[in-house]
Amino acid sequence: MENPYDYANKQLASKDILWATDMKQQQIGDCYLASTMFGLAATKKGSDILRSRIKRHPPDDDLPQDGWTVKIQVPGYDENGVFTELEKEVIVGQEYINGITQGDDPSLYSIYEMAYGIANGDEELGNGGWSEEVLDSFGTIPTAKYYNVSLIDAAGPNNATTESGNKTTRYGFEKKAMQSIIEAAQSEDNTVVVTTFSENYFFDEYTHKAEVEATYLNDHYFEEEDYVNIVAGHAYTVLYADEEGLTVRNPHGSNPGSGHPPLMDNRTVPETITFSWQDASKVFGAFEVGDLSKYED
Structure with a gap:
C-alpha cells in the first residue's frame, strides 16, 4: 500500500518552484487561502517559504x-x-489527512488548509461546513510576517461611467494603479491576489457572474478566445500583467464558460485566463500585493 505521506513529502523535499496545480478549492469557501498559496507556489521564494513552515512529525x-x-x-x-x-x-495528524483532499493523498495546500481548521477548533470537514471564524482567519494569511501586504485600490474618481436604467457604475483603472499592479505582478518578490466585487452593475443579480472576453490555452495548447464568466465575491491569483491586460488563475481549477447571450452555457474553460484592463476594471477592485523580499523564518 502506498504511503499516504509520500506526495506531500516529495513536495517538501523538492528545491523547485512548486506550481502546485493541486491547490484546488473544494467545497470549503476559502478561495482567499487557495489564491494566496498558489501565488506563493508560483515563485521560487514563495515555494521555499511554504516548504519552510511544514515539518515532518x-x-x-x-x-x-x-x-x-x-x-x-x-x-x-x-x-x-x-x-x-x-x-x-x-x-x-493522520486522522485528518483525508478531510480536505476528497480521498486524494494530502498536498502542502491541503495540509495548510487542515491546519487552519484545527487551529480554530473546527475539525469536522466532511461536509465543508466550516464556521465563519475559520473562514475569516484565512483572510489573515497575507498579514503574516513573511507576507507584508500592501493594498492597491485601482478604482479612481476619474473612471468612465456606464448607465442603464436607474443603475450607474464606474469602471476603468487609474493609470498609476495599473502601473503598480504591473510592476508587482512581474516581480518574483511579490504575489498578487485580487477579489471581485460582491455585486455591481456588471454582475448578474441571480447568477452572481459577470461576462468578460478572455483568451486561454485550450487542451491542445492553442490560444483560444471566448466569453468567460467571472464569479462575484471570489479571490483570484494574478499571475502576470502588462499594458495589454492581466492573467489570473481561478482557485476552482476552471472557469465557467459563457454562451452568447451570456450566462446560458454550463461548460468550463481552463483555470488561467487573460483579459483586458477595461474588462478587469468592471469586476475587480482592490489588489493585495505581498512582498516576500524581507522574509525571515
Missing part, C-alpha cells in the same frame, strides 16, 4: 511518520494586549 526519521507540524498565523492578543497575528504550531 515526529521529526525523528527513525520513528514512523504520523503527520506534519505546521506553522501558521492566527489572529489573537499578544502579551501586551494588542490584537495582532500570532504564530502557532499545529500538528496535522
Whole structure:
C-alpha cells in the first residue's frame, strides 16, 4: 500500500518552484487561502517559504511518520494586549489527512488548509461546513510576517461611467494603479491576489457572474478566445500583467464558460485566463500585493 505521506513529502523535499496545480478549492469557501498559496507556489521564494513552515512529525526519521507540524498565523492578543497575528504550531495528524483532499493523498495546500481548521477548533470537514471564524482567519494569511501586504485600490474618481436604467457604475483603472499592479505582478518578490466585487452593475443579480472576453490555452495548447464568466465575491491569483491586460488563475481549477447571450452555457474553460484592463476594471477592485523580499523564518 502506498504511503499516504509520500506526495506531500516529495513536495517538501523538492528545491523547485512548486506550481502546485493541486491547490484546488473544494467545497470549503476559502478561495482567499487557495489564491494566496498558489501565488506563493508560483515563485521560487514563495515555494521555499511554504516548504519552510511544514515539518515532518515526529521529526525523528527513525520513528514512523504520523503527520506534519505546521506553522501558521492566527489572529489573537499578544502579551501586551494588542490584537495582532500570532504564530502557532499545529500538528496535522493522520486522522485528518483525508478531510480536505476528497480521498486524494494530502498536498502542502491541503495540509495548510487542515491546519487552519484545527487551529480554530473546527475539525469536522466532511461536509465543508466550516464556521465563519475559520473562514475569516484565512483572510489573515497575507498579514503574516513573511507576507507584508500592501493594498492597491485601482478604482479612481476619474473612471468612465456606464448607465442603464436607474443603475450607474464606474469602471476603468487609474493609470498609476495599473502601473503598480504591473510592476508587482512581474516581480518574483511579490504575489498578487485580487477579489471581485460582491455585486455591481456588471454582475448578474441571480447568477452572481459577470461576462468578460478572455483568451486561454485550450487542451491542445492553442490560444483560444471566448466569453468567460467571472464569479462575484471570489479571490483570484494574478499571475502576470502588462499594458495589454492581466492573467489570473481561478482557485476552482476552471472557469465557467459563457454562451452568447451570456450566462446560458454550463461548460468550463481552463483555470488561467487573460483579459483586458477595461474588462478587469468592471469586476475587480482592490489588489493585495505581498512582498516576500524581507522574509525571515
